[in-house]
Amino acid sequence: MNNYLTxxxxxxxxxxxxxxxVVVRHKIIEDIKEARxxxxxxxxxxxxxxxxxxxxxxxxxxxLERMIKTAKIIKDDTEDNQVGIGKTVTLRFLKENEVEEFKIVTTVEADPMNNLISIESPIGKAIFKHRVGEIVKVYSPNxxxxxxxxxxxxE
Incomplete structure (x- = not known):
């Protein structure tokens, strides 16, 4: 499995x-010595x-070492009006006519609760490299x- 990382x-x-x-290992070693x-x-x-x-x-x-070893390095080569990594995207959900803002990030940085959406998520995959004004169909488990x-x- 490749992780897409910048x-x-x-x-x-x-x-x-x-x-x-360096830090955590040293602290744990001290904790073990103290417990002994x-x-x-x-x-x-x-x-x-x-x-x-x-x-x-x-x-x-x-x-983490395995994640780095298997990483596929990606760069944002998108144009200014195109969805890409590190960009903030304002989306209008057509059925509900709701507007939400998301930042497109790599898998490691993803945090859906804070609107940081991975390019590997259903919505991330669907909108990646699309342009302002386009309507995109998103296929999700729901x-x-x-x-x-x-x-x-x-940004």
């Missing part, structure tokens, strides 16, 4: 990996919790609907 997203992932390797000092490890909750946290941290590091691209702003 250079900026890859750099953010590398920063998180570095932080986890409490004595009997078989019934030592702090020791077990610290080891569990170490496993979570190492798992996250491996996940059915199909149409949106009109009212505005595209590059």
């Amino acid at each position: 250079e900026e997203a890859i750099n953010k992932l590398k920063e998180e990996i570095e932080y986890r390797k 000092a409490f004595g009997d490890l078989s019934e030592n909750f702090e020791y077990k919790a610290a080891k569990r946290e170490r496993a979570r941290n190492e798992s996250r590091i491996r996940y 059915g199909e609907y149409e949106v009109k691209i009212d505005k595209v702003v590059k």
